[in-house]
Amino acid sequence: MERQRELKMELPDLLRLSGIGLVLIGMRRRWRTTVVVVAAALVTGLLAGLPLFTAEGPWKPLVGQLPGWVTRDGQAGIINLLGKAFADNRLMTLFILTLPAIGLAERYGLQEEAGRLIRRVRAATVGRLLLVYQGFRILHGALGIRLNGHPSFVRPLIAPMALGAAGPHVPPVAEAERIRAATAAAENYGNFYGQNLSPVQAGVLLVFGVMQGLGIPVNVWDLVRHTTPVVGASVLLAMIQFWWLDRRLRRHGGRD
Amino acid sequence: MDHLTPLFARLFSLDSVYGLTGLVLLVFGGLSWRERRLGNGAFWIILGLIFLFGGVLPHWVTGLLVVAMVVLDGTGRVGRRGEPSAATATPRPTPAGARIFWPVLAIPLFTILVALLFRWLGMDGNRGALVGLGFGGVVAMLIAKLVTGGDLRTMMNEGRRLNESMGAVSILPQLLASLGVVFTAAQVGDLLAAGVRHLVSADQLFLLVLANCLGMALFTMVMGNSFAAFPVLASGVLVPLLIRPYGVDPALAAIITLTAGSSGTLLTPMAANFNIVPAALLNLRDQYGVIRYQLPYALALWSFHVLWLWWSIRSGRP
DSSP states (O other): OOOOOOOOOOHHHHHHTHHHHHHHHHHHTTOOHHHHHHHHHHHHHHHTTOOSEESOGGGGGGBTTBOTTTEETTSOOHHHHHHHHHHHTGGGGGGGGGHHHHHHHHHTTHHHHHHHHHHTOOOSSHHHHHHHHHHHHHHHHHTTOOOOHIIIIIIIIIHHHHHHHTOSSOOOHHHHHHHHHHHHHHHHHHHHHHGGGSTTSHHHHHHHHHHHHTTOOOOHHHHHHHHHHHHHHHHHHHHHHHHHHHHHHHHHSSOO | OTTHHHHHHHHTSHHHHHHHHHHHHHHHHHHHHHTTOHHHHHHHHHHHHHHHHTTTSOHHHHHHHHHHHHHHHHTTOSOSSOSSOHHHHSOOOSOOGGGGHHHHHHHHHHHHHHHHHHHHTTOOHHHHHHHHHHHHHHHHHHHHHHHHOOOHHHHHHHHHHHHHHHGGGGGHHHHHHHHHHHHHHTTHHHHHHHHHHHHSOTTOHHHHHHHHHHHHHHHHHHHTOHHHHHHHHIIIIIIIIIIHHHOOOHHHHHHHHHHHHHHHHHHOTTSHHHHHHHHHHTTOSSTTHHHHHHHHHHHHHHHHHHHHHHHHHHTTOO
């Protein structure tokens, strides 16, 4: 095992961490995310002593004439790193090619048809309905379909269905509130963990690209394979939580 | 078969799907430009050019183009909403019934078929999935046109509507991966690794796994985004302290680390889209109602991540 190193953070080291600080502050303050990310790259690179441009092509003859932080011999430039990485990772944005087909299908009633499919599900209890919906969203993820289901499914469809499934009487306010929160949770559970089942979804591609950049290439299909236990656990835990919700509703709700 | 493979490889290459994506982006940009939404148009046209020529442009030119896109977004010139969409305004023509699912299902089907074909030809399966996604998109366009009878113009306009509803956020994964590369060049990861090493000795596997998963969840909670946290944690903790010294399967460790962050997403108001906006959409009295409901689930699932990763490394599973 490696010998434990002394931690000596000197000023230049701390400055190099300022990029992370910038990301943290920027995200909290809700500055434009794209700007925060590129600013963090520039600040981190400059403070670590990297020049803006690699000394090659038209920049080569300018070495010595421009200040060292613009271009300098022997060090990769931040703008060059940025450009190369952005071009290398174009694969993460290939999904744009699927938008015209999905857009046209949406215009001709894709969402309505999916809603009809869900409504056909006869789930006896709130918990079972939520579990079916979570499964439906995992299926979306595995098929590589990107969707934020809160506005398109949860609000117009799943929340009213869940309240309806709670029983013939209107449930007490606190219970209704809990049921609605649970519908939003079912959406998140299905969305977050299901999407890694597809090798072309953002999460898997991000991991693929980042690991390649770190010199440890991984296979997208292996990423999918190794995410299945997590998906299994995510469903199992949801079953427990939704079963618990049903039990609670039977006790407090207006069913009996 | 052998003489076919080079031709096949050239046609079904990443470069050709990048080219196709670039063309679609140019169309999106052109449509915006014609409506005098110049900032929007310029943003998507630049991205289209990077897709078409990213492989041949000098890297510093691509880098400056990226900075230009981000400046356009930062100055508020890239709208996040499409126009008050014609999709909802005009009544839809004949509904296509359940056949409307065909184009959407064609995309994953094609992705898997091409990936299998690549594997069968002894080529890279990663590439196969991506090329399949690209050509699947094109096949889906054809099927969508056949099933609905809509025209190409409507299709491109609808595609643009979807694209602009996401806005500049869709290039975020690409930007974050680039940030990871700059962090690596600036040796930020080494600093983080030194920090963790200071707290945990290198042979305490369980504590290292805990630091990895906890760091991921905390960074995600603060940033509101596990995709932003992953490059930082991967370069600072996951690779130097777990993957390199312990020889664990990098695919397993990496994807587990990513979803350890998802538990953080379930718990943070910073992920407003998933937690706060829905609470408002559903008229909850408590704006943190969704987060409160998710709390026990997120903690339990996060613990599963820690135990699963620890057990996988310890038992040396392949």
